[in-house]
Amino acid sequence: MFKPKAIALALAMTTSIFASASFAAQPSVVIVHGAFADGSDWAKVVPLLQTQGIKVTVVQNPLTSLADDVAATQRVLNNQDGNVVLVGHSWGGTVISQAGTDQKVRGLVYVAAFAPDAGQASKDLGKDYPAPAGVKDITADKNGFLYMTAQGMATGFAQDLPAEQTAVMAATQGPIRASAFDDKTSAAAWKGKPSWYVVARDDRMIQPDLQRAFAKKIGAQVTEIQASHVPQQSRPADVAKVIIQAVQQSQ
Numbered sequence: 001m002f003k004p005k006a007i008a009l010a011l012a013m014t015t016s017i018f019a020s021a022s023f024a025a026q027p028s029v030v031i032v033h034g035a036f037a038d039g040s041d042w043a044k045v046v047p048l049l050q051t052q053g054i055k056v057t058v059v060q061n062p063l064t065s066l067a068d069d070v071a072a073t074q075r076v077l078n079n080q081d082g083n084v085v086l087v088g089h090s091w092g093g094t095v096i097s098q099a100g101t102d103q104k105v106r107g108l109v110y111v112a113a114f115a116p117d118a119g120q121a122s123k124d125l126g127k128d129y130p131a132p133a134g135v136k137d138i139t140a141d142k143n144g145f146l147y148m149t150a151q152g153m154a155t156g157f158a159q160d161l162p163a164e165q166t167a168v169m170a171a172t173q174g175p176i177r178a179s180a181f182d183d184k185t186s187a188a189a190w191k192g193k194p195s196w197y198v199v200a201r202d203d204r205m206i207q208p209d210l211q212r213a214f215a216k217k218i219g220a221q222v223t224e225i226q227a228s229h230v231p232q233q234s235r236p237a238d239v240a241k242v243i244i245q246a247v248q249q250s251q
Contacts (some may be wrong), residue, residue, distance in 0.1 A: 027083040028055040034090025035176035036148040044236035063176040066183035073099040100189025107250040112200040115214035118188045123181040134204035145175040156204045160234045195220040205229040
């Protein structure tokens, strides 16, 4: 006959096992930042995910080519123990459309991001739409890399953030090699994976209507946010909510 203490211990061990299994089954999140930024662009969202027990890793893209950024993302994916929800912002959407074919990736979250089909280059994706206001403040250096000017960061890239914050963003931005926008994807991961899309209604870098067209094309669950090109900075709780939903639905 079982003793009460033995039964209590067995129940506690069973509960612990199920809890551990549930935690292990929860996908981790890998975030791919965009051009004119680095991983710190997601500093407000990461802790919101971590408080939900979600493991998060932000890729530090070299921004030298699509192949290089996909390789950097793949290295992070290789380090994940289980399933992954892959998040991409802006140029990062092109990267996750390619890298998201990895078998660990169970869902894709696009945040004000490009969503190319196989064989498309990022530079061609908005050709049927008016040029967004912010692109006029992109400048090239003599090394073939593109930067956002400080003025452009404040008025076109992140117009809904305080000036002192956009000044730091301009100083810490990751320049992107201009030729990267010519690189064509060879895959479209969204064709075989569930997707979510955050549309930034006040975006001055990627036309909001183009974002809506991407979301429709990829069959994404859509959330619209009144925000600039960086909703992860100005509306982090709303962006985190979408990512958490993707994690919960991708288990």
